[in-house]
Amino acid sequence: MALLFRFLQAFALLILASSVAAEHTSNWAVLVSTSRFWFNYRHLANVLSLYRTVKRLGIPDSQIILMLPDDMACNPRNAFPGTVYSNADRAVDLYGDNIEVDYRGYEVTVENFIRLLTDRLDEDVPRSKRLGSDAGSNVLVYMTGHGGDQFLKFQDAEEIGAWDLADAFGQMWEKKRYHELLFMIDTCQANTMYTHFYSPNIVATGSSELDQSSYSHHADNDVGVAVIDRWTYYVLEFLETQVTSANSKLNLGDLFDSYDESKIHSQPGVRWDLFPGGEQEGRLRTVVDFFGNVQNVEVENANATEPGSLKEDLAEIMRLVEKWQKRDEEYSAIIGDSAQNATEKVPSSSNVNLAPKKTVGSTKMAEDSNWAKQLVGLSVVGACTAIWVAGSILGRSAV
């Protein structure tokens, strides 16, 4: 009987453990466009539409890394200044007045992208430019641009190889920087980009097979260029029409089943084999696991009395505060005794000495002695002047 009980208990724990393992605690999105110039308007529009969607589903700006290599809204050729549209009906201005671009213009490089993923950044890089994900984070990586067989071009100047991307994800996995990762890429021959991935818990999907192009969906005649790519268009259509709220129960299987090759004009691919449980398990992940944000708010019950509850804690904190006040009183009494001829009496003991160290804002301290530098500079200037004077005197004497 006892054995049976033990067994049941272990079983309960197992279920508990598995349910815990399936959960993630935060969501991050890395949205990257890699091409510049006006005629690549659609790539920026792709990324901005995705940005709008993940924001709508609840990922805050602080957890979205947006990389835009060009500024279409302020491009002189833009007939609608200050706006970016991904549809010819121009119903939704993607640029809006609330958009946070983290990497812009020439900051969008392969190096910066890899540094972002692996967090090998300078100490002074602000947190808004860092991917702060951890072992409990689901990460969405969306890339778009011009690519080829196993590479994606950045900024017309360099390219990222499928190997580098795979290694970057490998390092992220090693350092437990993601829990599950959804990789999406819309470019020509996109599916070749995820062939080299080797780290677990990745679902990857791309717009086209090897030797296939990804096409744009439609052009806006007033803007003058194509405004969105086909694959992204249909992914967005699914996200916007079906995934209407952050509580949506639609899963990745539904998303991938919505791919229609006759509409997309290329063969989208999905890679499941890195995911534990493969396709079966992966299909069950909900779309908002990656596109939305978890917010399991915990309301505190003001009436509960179990240990660790609000009421208990308040009592303990109260006692702590009282204790510190008492200690301060004693301390100020000692101070008062020792400094008898101090004219002013300590008026209230409650808020004296409580914070002896004032929090100083973070400042960069340069410990260089300026004098030495100035001396060096002065002597260099002096030497140069001396040479010049000597030269001119000698030159005159020679003449």
Added chain:
Amino acid sequence: MTTKQGDQASPQASASQPNESTVKSAPPPETPAAVLTRFRVIAAFWAVIIFLGFPIWWKTTSIYRAHLPIEEMVDWADGKACRPVFPLEIHLATPSMQSIEAQHLLRTTQHTLDDLNEFAAHHLRLKLANDSATASHSVDNGFDGAINAEGQAPDTALTVRLLAQEGLAAPRSELHAATTQLDVFYPPSQVPVPSSSNSPLSAFIAEELQQLYGEEKATIAHILSGHTGSLDSTSPRIAESISRRLRRSMKYAETYHLSFSLFTPGSEPSSWDIEAAVKEYLSPLLQAFEPISNFTVDTQVQLYANFAPTAPRPEYDETEAAWTFKKEDLSAFVNAAEWPLNPSIGNGPTINFILYVPDPSQSPLIVKENRASSWIVPQWGGVYLLNPTLANSKQGQVNPAHLSQDSLGPAFMTFSHQLLTLLGTPSTPSSLPLRLQTSIRIRAATLLLSASSTMGSLARLTESLPSIPIPASVASSVSTTLSHLGATCSHLREGRFGAALASARVAETEAERSFFEKSMVGQVYFPDEHKVAVYLPLLGPIGVPLVVSLLKELKRIAAGRKARRAAAAA
């Protein structure tokens, strides 16, 4: 045969015979001096290539990889280098007992404790407090008791005072909430006689101690087992609460930024006694947490802060006579897009605390389900709805323009509680000093494991990416990490948890620094065709004449040697 040989051996002689018709069209034979010069030129070129060019190419294209103690690092990651143990020293003060009785009680209690314990890494060691001075000293210290970083003696986790009390049927215990002291009152008749092997009193003490440290034990077991299993005896309820706590608590950081924000949809209140409130209600807690992390405090007041356009609005509830939010709507409460909540302050995560004062037209505002006015957003921060007493004015009821320290009291107490929760402080035992000590031990265990696993990751990374550079600074960080890990392990073994946490913090920082070393990035992979594309245009035009001339010269030397051998044979 001989004449031909003569021709070659003395070109001078054959050149001096102009009447031979076949010689006319051929170039004049080279002089030995010219051959020698050409040989020297070619040799010089190749010497430059081999002794200068090749080393420079090798040097400039090779990747510096500092030597790392891979094996040791992997040992740490696999847990072979250190088995963390947590021996807690508990002092037994027996003012009203004779020393022989006390000794005996100690022995039997220790025995019972060891029998009860099933998780060997965490065990309690009883010790007699031989004089009252030590006992009172450690009680006095309270928070600092666990933090003698330099001392050689183990930290005292708890002092148990045994007090005889008449008229008790069974022993009872009382935990001092503000100190690390447990009072046990017992009927004098239950003092164990030295002949008996166990007594109800020792069983009671053992049981109490076991219960006191039950959650800590389960947590540490959970952490050490890598979040997969836990103790058999852990009740599902405790296991659930542990994993829930680990889920919502922040990731460890050296520095946390606390950001207190006052949000209100109108123009008032526009000021608050924040400095006094932080000083009064929060600094004691922050001081107590000093050995674990550093904190910085920032505050802001944001007026006219609206909800997100898509967020659900509060509804008026007749029965409660209040405006209410449904529990499931709370996740949309914080308008992350528009409220300036993410100041980029230095390194380290920000914990946000939001004090929301609703508009007078929507006051009071509470949570529908349980009338609560505060909630925690896991790994992010906390929210408190403050409904101040409304003031009357010409425009009807308005919020007060200024929030005094007293009115902020409940909010800041709640924030303190939320901070405790977000920092992963365990919920039992119900004495704050003990809970802080427990969280020191838990943090030490967590950091030890995380620094070790970073070492393992770095070791695997070095082996799997042969083309990644490893600068010398990484090697020095690694050796610092390993030495501090060793120190942590030995501090833990000897029960000095404050010191152990201090070295674990250094180890963690250094481990992170070594893994995230800035220069360990590079586009590490080049496909072969890229290499050909880079080298061919450069080396082709130089390489072809050089290789061809070398081959020619080799052929000439070979032919000369053959001829000489043939001559020798003849």
